[in-house]
Amino acid sequence: MIPAPEFASFSPPRRILMGPGPSDVYPEVLAAQAKPTLGHLDPLFIGMMDELRSLLQYAFQTENPMTLAVSAPGSAGMETCFVNLLEPGDTVLVCRNGVFGERMRQNVERCGATAIVLDFPWGEPVDPAKVEAALQQHPEVHFLAFVHAETSTGALSDAQALCTLAQRYDCLSIVDAVTSLGGVELLVDAWGIDAIYSGSQKCLSCVPGLSPVSFSPRAVARMQNRSRPVQSWFLDQSLVMGYWSGEGKRSYHHTAPVNALYALHESLRLLAKEGLEQAWQRHAVMHQELKAGLEALGLSFVVDEAHRLPQLNSIWIPAGVNDAEVRSRLLQDYNLEIGAGLGDLAGKAWRIGLMGYGAKRENIVLCLKALEQVLTR
Ligand SMILES: *Cc1c(COP(=O)(O)O)cnc(C)c1O
Secondary structure (H helix, E strand, O other), X not given: OOOOOOOOOOOOOOOEEEOOOOOOOOHHHHHHHOOOOOOOOOHHHHHHHHHHHHHHXXXXXXXXXXXXXXXXOHHHHHHHHHHHHOOOXXXXXXXXXXXXXXXXXXXXXXXXXXEEEEEOOOOOOOOHHHHHHHHHHOOOOOEEEEEOEEOOOOEEOOHHHHHHHHHHOOOEEEEEOOOOOOOOOOOHHHHOOOEEEOOOOOOOOOOOOOEEEEEOHHHHHHHHOOXXXXXOOOOOHHHHHHHHOOOOOOOOOOOOOHHHHHHHHHHHHHHHHHOHHHHHHHHHHHHHHHHHHHHHOOOOEOOOHHHEOOOEEEEEOOOOXXXXXXXXXXXXXXXXXXXXXXXXXXXXXXXXXXOHHHOOHHXXXXXXXXHHHHHHO
């Protein structure tokens, strides 16, 4: 027998999460998750899921019936979009201006499809003119994939312009909205987005582990006309939808993460109560306050003002400052987490998140004070 380990219950401290996600979770959301677990086919739970779908449709601003939360984090939402839409032989134009565009390319290739990659400098948005030129040059392309809010750099791309191009060139658009949903304007139907995925732990300020997704009727038609089954059983939407929308007779697919879905319901309810436009506005205002304070400390932004994400502020690490040392002081002495640089920006930038519940004045005041004290030491 292996002896039984004896541990105390895990008691995490209360940190202030100002990194690239997870963000600070609303107390109401944590409380919702602690409510009694119901059976995943319990009629009361199914009623909650119907409300959850309406709340997701509101957050995405869509009437797409195929709107749901994948039972896994944002990366699984990404994979859900690619595995359901692509088949070997398809060609996808992938825009890459950071870490997550590169992950899209890897997904395309793992589906046996071909990725044509269009690169943009890190910290810059995707340029619609270059995308249009590539679409003209490659008539074999039937999908356009891009990241709306690049969390690795803090750059916002013009999703509306890119989706308009996708439609003009007869492509389905696949959009990463993991960091944009709830933080900046995003209108799935009005912009003609075909497949979109997000994450629970960024501007929705829910617990990590769920990925809201939505598919347009054009995307659904494409899935229905596949010549071969989706290679992933778990992520196959034709099977998952039997559980999410079984029209009165839902069937078991996998056990839903019941309590996590309570949490998402609560976070989206709070978003709806605040109002989407009010939430976008709050992120913008808080970003301006943080920006003024950071600039007063002599810190400068990686991304040009015109394309800057309010919810993810990348700033250059000043010369001579020890990156890891500063972040560990912030965590130990102030219970404050900020994000390290990722990929090309590793060791060169910090990423300060103002996401969802965390986009509030008291966090900004603490962050500026803490940075000032740690940097002057
Ligand atoms: C965080 C993030 C992801 C991945 O989400 P996980 O929940 O970590 O799997 C994908 N894309 C973007 C833009 C992200 O910020």
